[in-house]
Amino acid sequence: MRYSRFLSRSAAPLAAVALPLVLAGPSAAVSGISVSTTGTNVSVVTSACAQNNGSWGTASLLSSGRTSFAQGxxxxxxxxxxxxxxxxxxxxPGTxxxxxxxxxxxSAGTQVVIVSAASTPTVAASAAVRPTPSRGVLGGLGGSARDxxxxxxxxxxxxxxxxxxxGAWFLRRQPRSCRRY
Structure with a gap:
């Protein structure tokens, strides 16, 4: 009898942790897409697609005025x-x-990106000037960043x-005979 009571007490914290996971459901699993630009290069990364017949899918870059996937x-x-x-x-350059x-x-997602004109790098006159990283340290696969x-x-x-x-509730509800001081 005492054993079943202990199991019911230990199941409550598990249920409290599992409930938000169940409620989050598939919306938390779908990541969408992440688009980035470097100069005149545009790249897109996703983790939402599964391979089907040797293909992951297709990405399309649409200029302004284009509305369908096939036009890009x-x-x-x-x-x-x-x-x-x-x-x-x-x-x-453009949107x-x-x-x-x-x-x-x-569809894994859609995102608008602005490509700006490539700037020409300039050399600093002083050797004391050190370049600072623009985006900090990038983590992830292949140096990709995920926001x-x-x-x-x-x-x-x-x-x-x-x-x-x-966890606090579980520890508080333990019988006094099980607590160690």
């Missing part, structure tokens, strides 16, 4: 089960829309908070 410069996605990517080079469609026909949105960070904070509360 299309590039096949390449990568692994963790990350897929595509890139365009020699992109003229573009990047669309990614997985090989199963499902997690507010929803993802909020879900993570809720999970950590609920685990702390459940």
């Amino acid at each position: 410069r299309q590039v096949a996605l390449s990568g692994t089960t963790v990350s897929q990517s595509a890139a365009w080079s020699g992109v003229a 573009y829309t990047v669309m990614v469609v997985c090989s199963n026909g499902v 997690y949105g507010a929803l993802t960070l909020g879900a993570g904070a809720a999970l950590v908070g609920s685990a702390v509360i459940a």
